[in-house]
Amino acid sequence: MRRVKSVRQILLCGGVASLWLISAAGVAVAADDSAPAASAPNSVQAALALGAKATQDLQDEKKKKEEEERLKGFGSDWQSWEPDNSVADIASLQRGLRDYAGYCRGCHSLKYMRYSRLAQDLQIPADQLQQYVLPAGAKASDYVTSPMPAADALTWFGKEPPDLSLMARARGTDYIYRLFTTYYSDPSKATGANNLQLPSVAMPAVLSTLEGVKAAVFKDGAFDHFVQVSPGALSHEEYLATVRDLVNFLDYVGEPAQVQRRSLGVKVVLFLLAFTALTYLLKREYWKNIH
Numbered sequence: 001m002r003r004v005k006s007v008r009q010i011l012l013c014g015g016v017a018s019l020w021l022i023s024a025a026g027v028a029v030a031a032d033d034s035a036p037a038a039s040a041p042n043s044v045q046a047a048l049a050l051g052a053k054a055t056q057d058l059q060d061e062k063k064k065k066e067e068e069e070r071l072k073g074f075g076s077d078w079q080s081w082e083p084d085n086s087v088a089d090i091a092s093l094q095r096g097l098r099d100y101a102g103y104c105r106g107c108h109s110l111k112y113m114r115y116s117r118l119a120q121d122l123q124i125p126a127d128q129l130q131q132y133v134l135p136a137g138a139k140a141s142d143y144v145t146s147p148m149p150a151a152d153a154l155t156w157f158g159k160e161p162p163d164l165s166l167m168a169r170a171r172g173t174d175y176i177y178r179l180f181t182t183y184y185s186d187p188s189k190a191t192g193a194n195n196l197q198l199p200s201v202a203m204p205a206v207l208s209t210l211e212g213v214k215a216a217v218f219k220d221g222a223f224d225h226f227v228q229v230s231p232g233a234l235s236h237e238e239y240l241a242t243v244r245d246l247v248n249f250l251d252y253v254g255e256p257a258q259v260q261r262r263s264l265g266v267k268v269v270l271f272l273l274a275f276t277a278l279t280y281l282l283k284r285e286y287w288k289n290i291h
């Protein structure tokens with residue numbers, strides 16, 4: 001998804017750049033065409049004024065849209081929300097680990113992952129691992145387990161919280177991102193919360209202190225939009241960034257080799273580029289006296 005998107009972005013940038021070039025050329029041609037020399041500056045001015053007006057109109061349009069958006073709430077496009085995360089972003093992975101330990105480990109294990117591997121891949125020094133990540137009494141070589149006894153979870157939630165090691169691969173990163181961005185208050189549920197991505201979810205809204213509380217407005221039985229009922233500790237943007245970090249962390253956990261593979265990939269490409277340059281120089285050297 002992310003790669004497709006960046007290709008799209010490049011195409012878009014290219015498109016915008018060429019439009020700009022064409023319109024710039026258009027202005028130049030318009031200026032040239034006007035035969036009487038005296039009127040040339042006028043037509044340039046007219047073109048500029050037109051441009052300025054178009055920009056102003058666009059801005060007004062954007063403001064109007066934003067205001068409409070604010071009034072009608074948000075979330076009608078939730079099915080297209082994406083985390084846009086990157087496992088190459090080590091700082092994001094570190095924050096994701098911190099939040100997993102703070103908000104998820106109480107219920108969810110990562111049974112295929114050892115703390116020592118996390119420390120190595122996420123570049124966490126041993127003393128910080130000890131101080132901030134390892135639960136009391138755990139060793140770096142331990143697997144990441146949850147203190148929640150399965151039987152208790154069953155009684156409390158009616159469902160066992162699944163292990164999250166392979167969750168990002170099983171469900172996809174978009175899914176987990178939407179799961180944590182589409183909670184809404186629903187007093188008819190035991191947990192007081194419901195979810196668009198996973199209707200009647202058994203997991204409580206564990207991040208609501210950060211996100212605040214949203215209400216969902218339905219029209220003709222179908223979801224229409226969210227309204228923020230009360231704010232959380234984070235702004236909307238900060239909250240989205242937090243969920244992105246968590247999703248990023250789970251993406252890495254699902255396939256830890258990604259981190260190494262990507263950095264290796266970059267090195268290989270750099271090597272090939274350098275090697276191509278060298279080969280070219282060598283070719284020039286060999287053919288120097290042959291013409």
Ligand code: HEC
Nearest residue numbers: 103104106107157159160161162167176198201202203206
């Ligand atoms: C209070 C216990 C609890 C905490 C804390 C918790 N979860 Fe859950 N989680 C559950 C339960 C119970 C389920 C099973 C929900 C269901 O199937 O309805 C679940 C399910 C999930 C699922 C799978 C959803 C699916 O489609 O089956 C994901 C992903 C998940 N949790 C991620 C997280 C993350 C990330 C955190 C930390 C931000 C977290 N959970 C914190 C209890 C918890």
